[in-house]
Amino acid sequence: MPKDGGIGSPTLRREDIRFLTGNGKYTDDINIHGQAYAYFVRSDVAHGTINSIDASAAEGMPGVAKVFTAKDFEGVGGVPCGWQVTDRFGEAMQEPKHPVLAEGKVRHVGDPIAVVVADTLEQARDAAEALDIDITELEPVLNMKDALKDGATKVHDDLTSNLCYDWGFVEENREAVDEAIKGAHHVTTLELTNNRLVANPMEPRVAVGDYDSSNDEHTLYTTSQNPHVIRLLMGAFVLGIPEHKLRVVAPDVGGGFGAKIYHYAEEAFCTFAAKALKRPVKWTSSRSEAFMSDAHGRDHVTKIELAMDKDGKFLALRTDTHANMGAYLSTFAPSIPTWLHGTLMAGNYTTPLIYVNVKAVFTNTVPVDAYRGAGRPEATFQLERVVDKAAREMGIDPVELRRRNFITEFPYATPVAVEYDTGDYHATMDKLLELSDHAGFDARAAESKKNGKLRGFGIAHYIEACGIAPSNLVGQLGARAGLYESATVRVNATGSISVMTGSHSHGQGHETSFAQVVSEMIGIDASQIDIVHGDTAKSPMGMGTYGSRSLAVGGSAMVRATEKIINKAKKIAAHLLEAAEGDIELKDGAFTVAGTDKSVAWGDVTLAAYVPHNYPLEDIEPGLEETAFYDPANFTYPSGAYGCEVEVDPETGKVTVLGFTAADDFGNIVNPMIVEGQVHGGLAQGIGQAMIENCAYDDQGQLLSGSYMDYAMPRADDLPMFTVDHSSVTPCTHNPLGVKGCGEAGAIGSPPALVNAVIDALQRGGHDVTHIDMPLSSDRVWAAMNS
Amino acid sequence: MTNVTMTVNGKSVSGNVEGRTLLSSFLRDDLRLTGTHVGCDTSQCGACVVHVDGLSVKACTMLAAEADGAEVKTIEGMANADGSLSVIQQAFQDHHGLQCGFCTPGMVMTAAALLKENPKPSETEVRDYLEGNICRCTGYHNIVKAIMAASGQDVSAIAAE
Amino acid sequence: MELSDSRTIDAPREMVWQALLDKDVLKNAVPGCQEMSGSPEEGFEAVVVQKVGPVKATFKGAVTLEDMNEPESLTISGSGKGGAAGFAKGGAKVRLEDDNGQTVLHYDVEAKVGGKLAQLGSRIIDGFAKKMADQFFTNFQEALEGPAEQEPDAEVADGAETGEKKKGWFRRMVSS
Incomplete structure (x- = not known):
């Protein structure tokens, strides 16, 4: 039987209290003084050429701060792709530009064309009605097999075809497999489709961009499963903002299921517009928008x-x-x-x-x-x-x-x-x-x-x-990032602990289960342990939550950091107990000299780390805070x-x-x-x-x-x-x-x-x-x- | 702009609203009661359910002006007077009836309305009553269980314990 | 979606043909039409208010007459932009057959919607298009039929833009 609150126990979730009482803090609950509201004008045709956008009437409407179009983003990069697949002939995949706002062409229903920013959302919506956008419809490319035929209309004019890649795996086995199938006793064949789905987390996406001109710092509040990944992609590839000037916060997030992994144009837009307009800019997706803009x-x-x-x-x-x-x-x-x-x-x-x-x-x-x-x-x-x-x-x-x-x-x-x-x-x-x-x-x-x-x-x-x-493996396979995870375990003087994880909980209950692990390892009550996530200003660089990775990778980083804490705490305890470090055992929140009744409590050791009057300063630094990065094997x-x-x-x-x-x-x-x-x-x-x-x-x-x-x-x-x-x-x-x-x-x-x-x-x-x-x-x- | 006055969670409040202002917007934007969530724009998801004069209502389908003079209760008013969780809220925690928490306020408000109408609902009755509330996280299993448990029924026999 | 139907109009084919080219007939026949200007040659500009399922919108757009083969057949096409509501497009291929002084009007209608109208209203668009087409040709028929002996209504005869037009107004107008 697992011990109450430790590993293996069905501990009730601490985060439930705020969610059950209406105290959760989701991105749409964030309102910054003076914020303006962004309304995205999206294509209602699947494929078309944008002939002109006349925003003059809309810009004159009440409350309108500015109407943004692609020309405002000329100096800005496209929304990047994080993985390059190599095809079976050894060539890199075809990779089209993905502009923040459509440049010259619209390529799907929902493709953003312009954004109206106004004092209120209603004003932005009203002004959007006054935009005059002239689009010539083009034949849409819809059926995948037809799209690959010679002479098919192209989604991207600058690509050679609609084929992103033709991937073979394992290419060396191709002929052997053909042979084996030819000679087999029986071959079962099945043709099927795996139907297109929409993830539909109950919380629609939201982005709030804020800019502090006093120190040139950007903050983006966003509904993300991985705020550091957004900081990396948006900062490095889209807006050119270095990490130390860009903070990304993903507070309580109402479900993700994958759809909130990706960096979206709306995030880049709000971050960009907040600086351009010198005021916070907020966008909240409607469900209708979510259907045509969430991946x-x-x-x-x-x-x-x-x-x-x-x-x-x-x-x-x-x-x-x-x-x-x-x-x-x-x-x-x-x-x-x-x-x-x-x-x-x-x-x-x-x-x-x-x-x-x-x-x-x-x-x-x-x-x-x-x-x-x-x-x-x-x-x-x-x-x-x-x-x-x-x-x-x-x-x-x-x-x-x-x-x-x-x-x-x-x-x-x-x-x-x-x-x-x-x-x-x-x-x-x-x-x-x-x-x-x-x-x-x-x-x-x-x-x-x-x-x-x-x-x-x-x-x-x-x-x-x-x-x-494993980062080295996925690197060989085309990933443009590593897929490690991080944790900082900060033990405070009184013995309470803050764990800053690069993982992100959007329903998975990290605040409870991660605390169970640390509680079990150190032997203090889980109520003394807080799990902090979702803020690049608080957690070390992490890769976030997807691919069922939080506990296996993020939890492992936390275990490694906690092990470092325990090792250092044992050194301190050994000093306090005047014993050899190798004889110190940690059990139920106390350090004991093996085979004796000499012990020192967790809180005494942590206090000594921050008030190092009686402390082995010649051997170790004061303080008790450790970070670990874990890259799975x-x-x-x-x-x-x-x-x-x-x-x-x-x-x-x-x-x-x-x-x-x-x-x-x-x-x-x-x-x-x-x-x-x-x-x-x-x-x-x-x-x-x-x-x-x-x-x-x-x-x-x-x-x-x-x-x-x-x-x-x-x-x-x-x-x-x-x-x-x-x-x-x-x-x-x-x-x-x-x-x-x-x-x-x-x-x-x-x-x-x-x-x-x-x-x-x-x-x-x-x-x-x-x-x-x-x-x-x-x-x-x-x-x-x-x- | 119209001036509206209503009682929300026992307190009298008033504000100026446009004719088109929804009750959900008034609660969230004017009163900053952000526990009422908006998860869709077609009155399907139920994340915004509140009680108006004792009846459960999707706050996104009602104009703030229509609630003038009404008694409104939101998720922020559901805990016991001492701040502890109410029976329904506690049952949701005890039976893991929530994950991301976004649909939860609407679920709790709907559950409260159900138990008022039908103090001992069967599993089928609970599922039918939740038809207007969508949850993407839990598969409803633990929500149904929580609501039945809140009604005082023994749910230990329900699968997957 | 596509649908086909026909109806017999108690008027000679030439008169039916003329009516199809008439701005006021079209304005009166297009359900929800608020304004109509232009000519058969140049095309018409129209403002139409319609509710498709949950979406009510003002559509601004064009009505064009094409493939004109007097007095046998033509194509009436319309497309309108409804702002945030998206767009609607539709057309009717019309064929007129003489039947002993009456005219059999055959029509094949197709309708398309885009944007929010498709997102929210696609389930009901077939029924909506059928209703629109029925209403259009009913209005059209009523403009041609009816008690011809009745004195032309002055307000209608001078092509005023408002008011419910009485049955047979077009027939009275062209025969007076």
């Missing part, structure tokens, strides 16, 4: 082929994917369909030969980037769907087929460049079958049949690579078995999710309550993708699902209660806490489990349906059953 997710079209021998042993896997980049390259966009997707294609299986081809394509749509899972859901979906289809074609039970191919020996080097350090896939599969009462399924299916319903059960087993990422590899039970109404095609079971291996767990919550949220997003969510454009590139009336967000009555388990534990071997990361798992494993369940139900009902593209709306299911 979207997924949007892959894939063909996958799995070759097997007569016993169902996987011999080779080949995939061919078109990945939509949208109109510009968002911060991490090129890495998602490549390094976060291709490297996962081995899944949990021993497939010896794998070749992944990805063509990334520019279209006149909102840029696409990471959304919860980012590349890994796309990999898992196609793999777990094709394995399920293969099981049917081979006449082997889907559980059995997976088990025959599971990796069982670790470390395991996959043919797609990653090395799994640890795992036990049979254990998670066993757990799933037990918790979902798989044995009782046939009886339940018979019961459904009596009621005229088709019941199905679907399984998916996933692997993810998270705890992103490898990714972490959480895995799990997910099972979904559905009922399909054959009259209407309506799918009801009756139950969902997730059996995960996250390694060691610091706060099981928070972990369960993370899995629940991931499941809801994965089930949402599989059942109802879909970002749709019409044939003119108009965004059709641009509000909560049109984009189906999962609501309480769309979802069942979940069964989640994390009792299968194979600790990560290379980080000090043995943790793996749990933030994305739910969204990775659930879509294939759900689709597999629906296909299972239809097959049991005698319908020869082998695939339906997500979302599995009633009309699609009904059409598949009746085609």
